[in-house]
Amino acid sequence: MNKIVIALDGPAGSGKTTIAKALSKKLNIMYLNTGALYRALAYKCIKNGLDATSTEVAEQIAKNTDLKVEYKDGLQHVFVDGEDVTDKLSSDEVSIASSQISVHKEIRHKMVELQRHIADKQSIIVDGRDIGSVVLPKADFKFYLDADVGVRAERRYKELVSKGSGISFEEVLKDMKERDHRDMTRDVSPLKKCADAIVIDCTNLGIDEVIEKFMEYIGRR
Numbered sequence: 001m002n003k004i005v006i007a008l009d010g011p012a013g014s015g016k017t018t019i020a021k022a023l024s025k026k027l028n029i030m031y032l033n034t035g036a037l038y039r040a041l042a043y044k045c046i047k048n049g050l051d052a053t054s055t056e057v058a059e060q061i062a063k064n065t066d067l068k069v070e071y072k073d074g075l076q077h078v079f080v081d082g083e084d085v086t087d088k089l090s091s092d093e094v095s096i097a098s099s100q101i102s103v104h105k106e107i108r109h110k111m112v113e114l115q116r117h118i119a120d121k122q123s124i125i126v127d128g129r130d131i132g133s134v135v136l137p138k139a140d141f142k143f144y145l146d147a148d149v150g151v152r153a154e155r156r157y158k159e160l161v162s163k164g165s166g167i168s169f170e171e172v173l174k175d176m177k178e179r180d181h182r183d184m185t186r187d188v189s190p191l192k193k194c195a196d197a198i199v200i201d202c203t204n205l206g207i208d209e210v211i212e213k214f215m216e217y218i219g220r221r
Contacts, residue, residue, distance in 0.1 A: 004029065006125040006218070007132035010145035011191060012099075012179050013152030015202055015210065016127040019145060022211050024125050027218070032069070032118055033076055034128035034135075035098070037111055039089040040078045041065060042097035052097040058104035067110070069118060092160055092167060092175075099179045102129075105188040111135075112189075130189035132197050141218060142197040145210070149176055151203050 006023070010016050017033055024031035041061055045052045050061070068079040077086045088094070101107055108130070115135045119126055126135065132142035153173040160167055183191040193199060198217055202210045 004123045005119055005136055005139045006141045006143070007136045007139035008125060008127040008143045008145060009129055009131050009133070009191065009197065011152065011183065013156045013176060014145045014147045015155070016145055018207060019210055019214065020125050020127040022207065023214055026211065026215070029123040029125060030071065031076065032115065032124055032126040034111065034115055034126060034131065036076065036078050036089055037067065037069070037114065038102045039094050039098040040067060040080050040085050041107065042094050042101050043085050043088055044080050045097055045101060046093060052100040055104060058101060059106050061101070062106040062110045067114065090163065092165060096175065099182055103182060103186040103188070108188050129183055129191040132194040133192060134189045142194050143214065144193045144197040144199045146199060146201050147203045149180065152176055
């Protein structure tokens with residue numbers, strides 16, 4: 001198989017990670033979860049008691065953080081200043097801080113450089129908010145995975161509850177709507193559908209059905 005680069009964008013809770021992992025396995029290519037990179041920096045802020053909304057903090061984090069990605073047995077591991085933080089990035093607190101720190105241009109510039117460097121080396125599927133529009137505008141395939149905000153919030157709520165969270169569905173829905181607004185209205189690299197992206201709405205689709213739709217397009221190459 002020739003080198004292939006797939007960009008997958010979409011709002012929070014649309015299922016990007018689940019679908020990207022499945023496609024990575026099906027196509028036997030690497031998967032880069034860019035959200036984990038932002039969450040890693042958010043985790044550093046929380047760990048050190050720093051304000052993720054502060055521009056000054058963002059500048060220092062971008063300048064002084066050693067952020068690396070390594071693959072072990074095909075799985076992505078994220079390192080912050082030498083520490084493997086992969087298993088510390090799934091909390092709601094980290095998710096919210098990630099959305100806050102990701103609006104800063106210094107952070108996004110750092111991420112774009114790192115993500116392009118990784119994608120340049122191999123066949124890969126990369127998911128995020130600005131992959132097709134900014135990070136990999138020349139990707140072989142650009143997809144935008146969408147779903148109704150209520151459905152996305154329900155998925156996130158079930159995920160958090162399964163991990164022992166006592167958060168309510170109403171809180172998750174409120175956070176989801178606020179995150180959508182931040183992602184779509186930020187000045188730098190906002191979430192948007194590229195004009196040449198293939199849009200797939202998974203509101204009423206199961207995982208297998210979504211993967212089948214992706215493969216219909218990829219298989220035409």
